[in-house]
Amino acid sequence: MGDVSPRDYYDRQLRVPGWGPEGQKKLAQATVLVVGVGGLGCPVLSALARSGVGRLVFCDPDAVEVSNLPRQTLFGVDDVGLPKVDAAAAALRGANPWIDLDPRRVRVDSRNVRPLVEAADLVVDGTDNFVTKFLVHDACRAAGKPLVMGAVYQWEAQVTAFPFQRNEPGCWRCLWPQAPEDGCVGVCADVGVAGALAGVAGNFQALAALRLLLGLEGPEACSTWIVDAADWTPRRLKWKPDPQCSCGHARGDWSWLDLPPTEAPWDAIAPVDRTVVVDIREPEEILPEEWAFFEAQGSVVVHFPWTKWSQSRPEWNPQRTYVLVCAHGIRSAAALRTVPGEIRALSLAGGTASLLL
Ligand SMILES: [Zn+2]
Incomplete structure (x- = not known):
């Protein structure tokens, strides 16, 4: 200097x-x-x-x-x-x-x-x-x-x-x-x-x-x-x-602050057994390698676009943990508020954009 x-x-x-x-x-x-x-x-x-x-x-x-x-x-x-x-x-x-x-x-x-x-x-x-x-x-x-x-x-x-x-x-x-x-x-x-x-x-x-x-x-x-x-x-x-x-x-x-977390990054979610990933994006947003990534880590992936939640949504099973997924974690945070309180569910923080694929 x-x-x-x-x-x-x-x-x-x-x-x-x-x-x-x-x-x-x-x-x-x-x-x-x-x-x-x-x-x-x-x-x-x-x-x-x-x-x-x-x-x-x-x-x-x-x-x-x-x-x-x-x-x-x-x-x-x-x-x-x-x-x-x-x-x-x-x-x-x-x-x-x-x-x-x-x-x-x-x-x-x-x-x-x-x-x-x-x-x-x-x-x-x-x-x-x-x-x-x-x-x-x-x-x-x-x-x-x-x-x-x-x-x-x-x-x-x-x-x-x-x-x-x-x-x-x-x-x-x-x-x-x-x-x-x-x-x-x-x-x-x-x-x-x-x-x-x-x-x-x-x-x-x-x-x-x-x-x-x-x-x-x-x-x-x-x-x-x-x-x-x-x-x-x-x-x-x-x-x-x-x-x-x-x-x-x-x-x-x-x-x-003692409220249970409503969102988490994938690193914190992935080890949970029997995780169901609910992808709420529109079909054209989804890349095959993203689903392969979730499935490779033991999750089941289901698809319910957010725009159609008034007509169809997952049949919630209290034995499972659900991870709601969208592109950036915005829509999935909104969708999370519609999930019944007794169901364990989280929104993927940052959405699929946060995944290191
Ligand atoms: Zn005030």
């Missing part, structure tokens, strides 16, 4: 009002957890690393795919096939050698969310599914850790910050008391997203996170920043806490 020094590296931001050497020290002492290293997580991590956040913990179970590259700016063509967290760590190491990086190739789930959130000073959500978003949100709320959530949808980006460390009312469940049915709102893979928009949302998330870490005014509780690239009008939507919401007494309540 020759005679490059951190003082020179951070020079321009040290001149920003409210930042300065004191602020830089606060950032250097901070640990931020970033959940998901995708279209949002990449710009978030890049900005936080270059700003000098002392320790970045980032989680993602997936490998880089070529369709990620238009918006996942930490990766290049040569990274396709590599674990995202490893490729991201290499890029971030080159961007700022003075910070600690802690890449974790894991899906954040009900088993690991608590220690991950408790070890962080602030959490940034960069996921694109409601199951994980609600899990991370509820964990931050219980732990009293500030959370910055982001979402992109076609031409629209949304960012909401929840300063849970202040222990004031106002949370995501004030707006959505129950998690919306997954599959009722499209994810990137289905509805599309403009790559540059992910950069807008992710960088705004990073800005909100930095202001929280620096202890500066804003981002406000109970407001959502929305930008629609089609009409050039950024808006701040102010909303009211719901007095009926559980957020008034959520701090320290982790009892909800």
Whole structure:
């Protein structure tokens, strides 16, 4: 690195009002957890690393795919096939050698969310599914850790910050008391997203996170920043806490984590004897080698497309364990909610895309 020094590296931001050497020290002492290293997580991590956040913990179970590259700016063509967290760590190491990086190739789930959130000073959500978003949100709320959530949808980006460390009312469940049915709102893979928009949302998330870490005014509780690239009008939507919401007494309540897991990766499911894999995808989505993979590990595969569940579904046998499978674990999580409570069933976390075939 020759005679490059951190003082020179951070020079321009040290001149920003409210930042300065004191602020830089606060950032250097901070640990931020970033959940998901995708279209949002990449710009978030890049900005936080270059700003000098002392320790970045980032989680993602997936490998880089070529369709990620238009918006996942930490990766290049040569990274396709590599674990995202490893490729991201290499890029971030080159961007700022003075910070600690802690890449974790894991899906954040009900088993690991608590220690991950408790070890962080602030959490940034960069996921694109409601199951994980609600899990991370509820964990931050219980732990009293500030959370910055982001979402992109076609031409629209949304960012909401929840300063849970202040222990004031106002949370995501004030707006959505129950998690919306997954599959009722499209994810990137289905509805599309403009790559540059992910950069807008992710960088705004990073800005909100930095202001929280620096202890500066804003981002406000109970407001959502929305930008629609089609009409050039950024808006701040102010909303009211719901007095009926559980957020008034959520701090320290982790009892909800004792619920049995509703999803698991294949590694955790495969050893279960007499597993029935219920493939709920449409016929044209299914590859023969995927069924061969399940069958080779001792599972029976049956096919009930989700679109036809109103007409037909498996005859549940309480002696069996069922694994509902779709492409990304979104539809199967929705289908799981229709399975009778006495039946042992799980959704395959991440769907067939998570299988290492
Ligand atoms: Zn609430």
